Amino acid sequence: MTIHIGISACVLGEKVRYDGGHKNSPFCSAVLASFVRYLPICPEQAIGMPIPRPAIRLLKTDSGDIRLVNSKDSSIDFTEKMHQFTDQKLPVLAQLSGYIVCAKSPSCGMERVRLVNEKGELLGKVGTGLFTQRLMQKYPWLPVEEDGRLLDAELKENFITRVYALSAWHQLIASGFSVGKLVEFHSQFKFLIMAHHPTAYRELGRLVAHAKLFAADDLAERYLLDFMRALKQPATRKQHANVLMHLQGFFKKLLSSTAKQELLSLIHQYRLGHAPLMAPLTLLKHHLSLHPHQYVAAQRYLLPYPVELGLRA
Known part of the structure; x- marks a missing residue:
């Protein structure tokens, strides 16, 4: 699109x-x-x-x-x-x-x-x-x-993240809005929301869980406004590290102790500011390629916009 x-x-x-x-x-x-x-x-x-x-x-x-x-x-x-x-x-x-x-x-x-x-x-x-x-x-x-x-690199990355997120929403509703579509959309963006605004992550989760209590138009507008406001909040190293820890949890039973420790170490280094975000992300994607996981692979957090833009470098 x-x-x-x-x-x-x-x-x-x-x-x-x-x-x-x-x-x-x-x-x-x-x-x-x-x-x-x-x-x-x-x-x-x-x-x-x-x-x-x-x-x-x-x-x-x-x-x-x-x-x-x-x-x-x-x-x-x-x-x-x-x-x-x-x-x-x-x-x-x-x-x-x-x-x-x-x-x-x-x-x-x-x-x-x-x-x-x-x-x-x-x-x-x-x-x-x-x-x-x-x-x-x-x-x-x-x-x-x-x-x-x-x-400003952080402001630019945040703006482009929001642009691609809103474009995904437009694509979602192009053929009409439904609760089922909203559930799928929210599922794909959960970890991106968590990285930007942990409180909004919980609030949006509750909104989706009670979606059938709202009229469709009201639900769509309320979700979109709260979703985009959440992404406008800058993601911090601590919040990124928290998301990375959640994602590595999907592989903890699949990785060797050495591989698990390597990933945890990179996440910790990133949290402390000693490594760029791409370091643990790249290793996480490597493990995902070796151990395919449909839910993790669908997360927009892993690729919120084309990698060619180089905004997370």
Whole structure:
């Protein structure tokens, strides 16, 4: 199933910024592009703003409203045009598995966008771009990340994990939702959830166990929202090590004492920060190839996204 990701057009190298430039992300344009299909959008260009154009900013009025205005003349207001465009565009974005936005943009920024008052005084970097704010409100489960934050290895890995997880969900419900499908989906993602959010792992397990108490639509939306929120929580070494210990338990009666000790030692080294995650994972997959186990092999934790992306290295 093709993975669709929305993206600020300038992040793909399109010269649509206010100064006629771009903010090309090598990871997005040269690496991730081989695995996904992008939907490039420049909200400012879409509402008819020229290239180049005067800079814009977010303004908080005395009544508390947030307006999108010309930086030099706040009487030139683009707020309603931006809202109209966003309302028309959002339904088209329902099947996206992720969205990458341009940092600090008054239209696209996810966080820390400059906000001023009616006197032009800086209130702080506390705003969210008008388009992105509506996007996140409409689809609170959607993975949204900024181009600059993708330079951080952990944030990048977390974002891609969520993108592929949401894509798997879209694939699940493409032919209709059922409790049986949900049980199978949850079974495949149990250990990935455990690595990111042990509490949510238990709560989602209870939700699935009592699935028949809910209307299908309510169940699907509740599970999806809680599932994606759980994966947004960064996985720690301790939590990864806990999952690895659970997985090695499936092989404890199959491995020799030497092989078992080798695996346990690697997990311990990883927990202490002396080895990368790929070390115990690779050995675990090796034992899985020698001792096939259908339940373990189905775990998305072992391969949450294509290995070619090299995000766990």
